[in-house]
Amino acid sequence: MARLALVLFVLLLPALAQAQLVIEITQGVDDPTPLAVVPFAWEGQGTAPEDLAQVVQEDFARSGQFDPIDRADMLGFPSREAELFYRDWRAIASEYVLIGRVRGEGPNLNVHYELYDVLRQARILEGDLSSSIGEARMLAHRVSDAVYEKLTGIPGAFATRLIYVSVTRNPAGKDYFRLTLADADGARPIVLLESREPIMSPSWSPDGSQVAYVSFETGRPAIFRQVLATGEREQLTNYRGLNSSPAWSPDGNTLAMVLSKDGSPDIYLMDMASRRLTRVTRHYAIDTEPSWMPDGGSFLFTSDRGGRPQIYRYDLRSGLTERVTFEGAYNARARVAQDGRNVVLVHQRNGEFQIAIHDLVTSRLQVLTNTELDESPSIAPNGSMVLYATKFGDRGILSAVSVDGGIKFRLPARSGDVREPAWSPYVKY
Amino acid sequence: MKPISVAGKAATLLFTAAFLAACSGTDTKEADEAAAAAAAAAEAAAAEAAREAERRADAEAAATQRELEKAAMAAGTVFYFDFDSSTLKPSAQAALDAHIALLRTNDRTVRLEGHTDERGTRDYNMALGERRANAVRDYMVVNGVASYRIESISYGEEQPVAYGSGESNWSKNRRVELK
Numbered sequence: 001m002a003r004l005a006l007v008l009f010v011l012l013l014p015a016l017a018q019a020q021l022v023i024e025i026t027q028g029v030d031d032p033t034p035l036a037v038v039p040f041a042w043e044g045q046g047t048a049p050e051d052l053a054q055v056v057q058e059d060f061a062r063s064g065q066f067d068p069i070d071r072a073d074m075l076g077f078p079s080r081e082a083e084l085f086y087r088d089w090r091a092i093a094s095e096y097v098l099i100g101r102v103r104g105e106g107p108n109l110n111v112h113y114e115l116y117d118v119l120r121q122a123r124i125l126e127g128d129l130s131s132s133i134g135e136a137r138m139l140a141h142r143v144s145d146a147v148y149e150k151l152t153g154i155p156g157a158f159a160t161r162l163i164y165v166s167v168t169r170n171p172a173g174k175d176y177f178r179l180t181l182a183d184a185d186g187a188r189p190i191v192l193l194e195s196r197e198p199i200m201s202p203s204w205s206p207d208g209s210q211v212a213y214v215s216f217e218t219g220r221p222a223i224f225r226q227v228l229a230t231g232e233r234e235q236l237t238n239y240r241g242l243n244s245s246p247a248w249s250p251d252g253n254t255l256a257m258v259l260s261k262d263g264s265p266d267i268y269l270m271d272m273a274s275r276r277l278t279r280v281t282r283h284y285a286i287d288t289e290p291s292w293m294p295d296g297g298s299f300l301f302t303s304d305r306g307g308r309p310q311i312y313r314y315d316l317r318s319g320l321t322e323r324v325t326f327e328g329a330y331n332a333r334a335r336v337a338q339d340g341r342n343v344v345l346v347h348q349r350n351g352e353f354q355i356a357i358h359d360l361v362t363s364r365l366q367v368l369t370n371t372e373l374d375e376s377p378s379i380a381p382n383g384s385m386v387l388y389a390t391k392f393g394d395r396g397i398l399s400a401v402s403v404d405g406g407i408k409f410r411l412p413a414r415s416g417d418v419r420e421p422a423w424s425p426y427v428k429y
Numbered sequence: 430m431k432p433i434s435v436a437g438k439a440a441t442l443l444f445t446a447a448f449l450a451a452c453s454g455t456d457t458k459e460a461d462e463a464a465a466a467a468a469a470a471a472e473a474a475a476a477e478a479a480r481e482a483e484r485r486a487d488a489e490a491a492a493t494q495r496e497l498e499k500a501a502m503a504a505g506t507v508f509y510f511d512f513d514s515s516t517l518k519p520s521a522q523a524a525l526d527a528h529i530a531l532l533r534t535n536d537r538t539v540r541l542e543g544h545t546d547e548r549g550t551r552d553y554n555m556a557l558g559e560r561r562a563n564a565v566r567d568y569m570v571v572n573g574v575a576s577y578r579i580e581s582i583s584y585g586e587e588q589p590v591a592y593g594s595g596e597s598n599w600s601k602n603r604r605v606e607l608k
Contacts, residue, residue: 169592198587201552220582221555242559242583245552258552265556286556302553309553333550346550353548373594375550394593420551 020414021186021398027408028064033151035060036069036094040111041079044104049133052102052111055140056147058185059158063148064407069094081114081123089118098147109133113143115150125150137187157380160184161424162387163192163202163211164398167417179213181228184380184423186411192226193233202420203246208427212236212246212255223257236270247290247299256280256290256299267301267314280314281321287312289333293340300324300334300343311345311358325358327365333376334358337383342403344368344377344386355388357403368405378423379403387411389419497534500527506607508565509600512546515560517568525565528607529572539574540608541565541581544588546599551585558583565605 037057042048060066075088079101089097100113108130115125127146131139138159145156161183168176177199182189193199197216204211205225212225223237223246237243241260248255255270259277267281267290281287285305292299298315305312309332311324325331330348337343340360347356347365352372358365368386377388385407387400392410396417399410412418504524508517517525532539543562545554562581570576591598 175588198584200555200585200587216584216587241581242555244555258556260556260559265559286553286560288556289550289552302550304553309549330549332553348549373547391594 020189021182021411021418022414023058023062023186023409023411025062025064025407025409027406029406032065032067033096034069034092034094035066035096035151036074036089036092036098038074038077038079038097038099039071040100040102040113041077042102044102048102049104049109050136050140052136052140052143053098053100055137055185056098056144059141059144059156060148062185062409064402064409065152081116084116086116086118086121089116094118096151098143100143104133105130107132109136109139111139111143113147115147137183141183141185154384155382157382157384157423157426158184160381160426161208162186162421163204163424164421165199165202165419166413167396167419168415169417179211181211192228192231200420201245202422203248204422204424205248206250206252206425208424211422212248214244214246223255225255236275241265242288245289247292249292250294250296256292258288258290267299280316291334291336293336294338295340300336302332302334311343324360325365326363331356331358331365335377335379336360337379337403338381339383342379342383344379344388344403346375346377355386355401357386366405368401368403369399371399374399376420378421380423381426387421387423389421494534497527497531501531504528508605508607510561510603510605512548512599512603513557515557515564517564521565522568525568526572529569529574532569532574532578536578538578538580539569541579542606542608543581543583544602544604544606545586546602547586547589547594548599549586551587555583555585558585561603561605565607 037053037060039053057068060068069092073092075091078084079099084097084099095118097116097118098113100111103110110128110130112128113126114123117124125147129139129142141159144158148156161181163179163181166178166180170176174196177195178191179193179199179202180189181192195215195217200214202211202213209229210225210227212223214221215224221243222235223243224233224235226233237257239259239261242258242265245258246255253272255272257268257270258265259268264284265286265288266279267287269278269280283303283305285303287301287303289302290299297317298313300311300313302309303312308329311331311334312321313324314321328347328349332346334343334345343358343360345356345358346353347367349367353374354367355369355374355377356365356367371390374388374390377386379386383403385400385402387398389396390399392412396419397410397412398418398421401408504527508521508524541562543558545558559581562583566579566581569579589602591601
């Protein structure tokens, strides 16, 4: 620890408003389910600190699978079962109704929510959640997660966060790079680090408390880690050559990374307790972009040892390497879903770089996107959506696509380029 | 070198004349004085000739240095590559030769910054940018520049000089910059 001083960075600044992402749905399912999210009753002093139902409604609209009903079309705003008349909801063809009540208790907010099936005329879910007032939006996202799981059978991933790199171009000199943390819907952006030198490759710790990334602030690439809550920051590497692609192991004890200090780019594992390095790949070709399998026993990586970049898998138990992708001349930067089966990657087809999903069991590869310069795919912790970076006009923006390709949306920033999204794991509350 | 040897011959001749005069003459004192004066004159002439020679050598070296610097400057400090390639093009080799010739006359250290275009993944491009910088480094080392004087750094696709897409922009970004 002595050789790597802990630096305290006071960079938890709210991002400029124009850096916030806005979400535009470009493709949803053919027949989205109509759902009414009734404004929640506020049972507290003054006005409610946040319109939680509005946040929930936007979550469902963004899912592409639901068609939330406009508040103006609702015939009443019930907040208890006794006030709910099913005929009012049948009249506007809503299949489900979500109602709720919010109470302020000191510095906390408590929400009680109830979900009704209009056709069966029955309550199908109810629950209570609480948070600090400052986390009101996250509280609403947690309601969305519970309701989404009830309706689809898949846990929601609304109460999660994103880290991405945004860049403001400066034609007269060096660009401005920012590492930004935001809610999964793009709200509440916070700048974690600002630099005139490149910032790259953000990677979440498995508990969602830290991020590792590459910063060129010293004039050379170096890997840093930063605690999100405190801003506490530490430089982990300073080797000659590449210091890139940090990837936290699922147990959080090891950081995989790419170094070229011994000649060619190879994958090394850093034990986070002792800071000891172990070299795991040894090849004169490029080995990079490690991505852990959920069990932590192996990782995928990109290598051009076969002449062109393809995905390989290194097994830590046997020390064996096997090639994973064979379709096409360029497959790189794999990310594995929590199911350990779906792998999202960058695939080159007809000269264009697109996001594809590779099934590790069937070895089938399916292209999900149809734009030209798609990169940096990151999969939601529930495995349903893939966030990636692309170009729209000549600006870098984030986009998302469902793993079946059926739902698409864009998340452009109001200005500047946005890239390298990293979707957080589930965070315990 | 020529002016020095001419001056040397002249001095030898003068010394020989003085010696002969000293041996054959009857008035040794006068002869001695004459010889000393001749020797002093010869020494002064020799020193002047040496200084002149040095000035000329310096001027010549400076001119050579200027030529090398001019050639290096004309060669440019940016070397371009083909897509997904780290092979030095002949034009880049010719340009590098000019820099190597200059570097062999001084002890400067250089920084080679490798860059790629925006296609392909960012971390793979980091590795590709390093491969390009190392290709330039290796060429310099083979041609006599000590490796400890060279640092190669990859920026991948993070610092484009042309922001747009299309080959006209991409070809400008696939480069190694010598700094």
